[in-house]
Amino acid sequence: MLPGDPARVDRIAEVLDDTKELAFNREFRSVKGTYKGIQVLAVSTGIGGASTAIAVEELARIGVKVMIRIGSCGALQPDIRLGDLILASGTVRDDGASASYAKPIYPAVPDTKLLFECIRAAENEKAACHVGITRSHDSFYIDEEEEVSKYWSERGVLGADMETAALFVIGGLRGVKTASILNTVVESEDKLEDHINDYTSGDQKMMHGEKLEILTALNAFVSYDQL
Numbered sequence: 001m002l003p004g005d006p007a008r009v010d011r012i013a014e015v016l017d018d019t020k021e022l023a024f025n026r027e028f029r030s031v032k033g034t035y036k037g038i039q040v041l042a043v044s045t046g047i048g049g050a051s052t053a054i055a056v057e058e059l060a061r062i063g064v065k066v067m068i069r070i071g072s073c074g075a076l077q078p079d080i081r082l083g084d085l086i087l088a089s090g091t092v093r094d095d096g097a098s099a100s101y102a103k104p105i106y107p108a109v110p111d112t113k114l115l116f117e118c119i120r121a122a123e124n125e126k127a128a129c130h131v132g133i134t135r136s137h138d139s140f141y142i143d144e145e146e147e148v149s150k151y152w153s154e155r156g157v158l159g160a161d162m163e164t165a166a167l168f169v170i171g172g173l174r175g176v177k178t179a180s181i182l183n184t185v186v187e188s189e190d191k192l193e194d195h196i197n198d199y200t201s202g203d204q205k206m207m208h209g210e211k212l213e214i215l216t217a218l219n220a221f222v223s224y225d226q227l
């Protein structure tokens with residue numbers, strides 16, 4: 001499980017059994033444990049594609065075959081509310097890390113069966129859930145942020161994060177099965193800085209969304225393991 005924020009690793013560990021803290025170096029914090037009998041490793045990727053690329057590469061090298069991002073995102077559509085989950089069926093590659101791996105015409109897509117198990121698990125959790133295209137970028141403080149968000153919103157993109165494109169592209173190239181579940185922490189009309197700060201201070205709807213994305217990913221791992 002790949003959260004961006006190292007603090008989310010603790011909240012993943014709360015629902016695992018037999019947890020063991022492994023390492024905490026820079027933004028990369030790792031805890032292992034079990035869930036319904038399967039082994040689970042949670043590793044934070046930090047913010048952005050560059051550090052995510054390093055995490056994904058090193059995990060692939062030690063034999064991790066299935067990775068689900070447990071992220072947060074800003075909504076780009078008005079019907080997506082705080083705490084709603086977005087399951088990425090593909091991602092606009094507006095980041096630098098994925099660009100350094102493959103031409104822009106290479107698609108950033110999840111593993112179809114793993115995405116299907118995530119959708120099923122989210123439905124079982126009764127999560128408000130949206131499946132569709134997301135966008136990954138490198139900063140939300142660029143001068144053209146408003147125009148860029150409007151452009152992608154008008155083209156039906158559901159939400160924006162910073163790591164999904166790198167995960168999907170590197171996963172595709174390295175033979176790792178990937179999916180990305182994003183908890184909405186900023187609504188499309190809201191001011192980004194305010195809501196990201198509400199999230200870090202534990203806003204209820206966002207924390208509920210986070211709990212649901214964690215349970216969704218864990219149950220998706222379990223059912224995927226049984227395929």
Ligand SMILES: O=P(O)(O)O[C@H]1O[C@H](CO)[C@@H](O)[C@H]1O
Pocket residue numbers: 003004005046047048070071072073160161162163196
């Ligand atoms: O909450 P995480 O998983 O870090 O995800 C989102 O939050 C960070 C920005 O605040 C970026 O990493 C973005 O992708």
Ligand SMILES: O=c1cc[nH]c(=O)[nH]1
Pocket residue numbers: 072073074075140160161162185186192
């Ligand atoms: O709007 C947002 C919120 C979180 N993360 C992002 O990348 N964008």
